Amino acid sequence: MISPAKSTLKDFNLRLTDCRAEMLVIFNEKGHALSHGDIEGMLTEKFDRVTLYRTLKTFLEKGLIHKVLDDEGGAKYALCRDACHTTDQQHHHDHVHFKCNVCGLTNCLDDVRVPTLELPQGYQRRETTLLVQGICPLCNIQDN
Ligand SMILES: [Zn+2]
Ligand SMILES: [Zn+2]
Numbered sequence: 805m806i807s808p809a810k811s812t813l814k815d816f817n818l819r820l821t822d823c824r825a826e827m828l829v830i831f832n833e834k835g836h837a838l839s840h841g842d843i844e845g846m847l848t849e850k851f852d853r854v855t856l857y858r859t860l861k862t863f864l865e866k867g868l869i870h871k872v873l874d875d876e877g878g879a880k881y882a883l884c885r886d887a888c889h890t891t892d893q894q895h896h897h898d899h900v901h902f903k904c905n906v907c908g909l910t911n912c913l914d915d916v917r918v919p920t921l922e923l924p925q926g927y928q929r930r931e932t933t934l935l936v937q938g939i940c941p942l943c944n945i946q947d948n
């Protein structure tokens with residue numbers, strides 16, 4: 805069950821631990837962005853909070869996952885995909901995120917780029933995050 809996770813960890817030069825493997829499996833299976841609370845809810849019986857927190861932090865630092873802003877003030881995390889690596893050697897997250905107001909799930913729209921903004925002089929851009937809210941295709945279908 806954890807062999808894809810295993811090879812991902814290897815690609816990122818991370819030692820295989822149960823917690824890392826299982827967290828990766830969850831990210832892969834769910835597909836959408838997960839909050840710290842979501843992850844805790846799914847793994848709390850197996851791992852303590854500190855381990856979960858550290859694993860999440862390691863994944864962020866290594867570029868396996870990226871932060872997604874949430875409208876409720878918290879953060880969510882989404883798996884990094886190939887889209888993160890396309891431009892030169894750098895790791896970019898200039899894609900748009902979409903939060904569905906019906907199911908509450910946030911997804912990466914890998915092919916939708918955040919538009920370039922002209923900033924006033926003296927302001928230096930580090931990153932731009934854009935969260936679009938609305939109704940996702942799945943909820944849209946169920947509505948009709
Ligand atoms: Zn990324
Ligand atoms: Zn939805």
Ligand SMILES: [Zn+2]
Binds near residue numbers: 882897901913
């Ligand atoms: Zn994303």
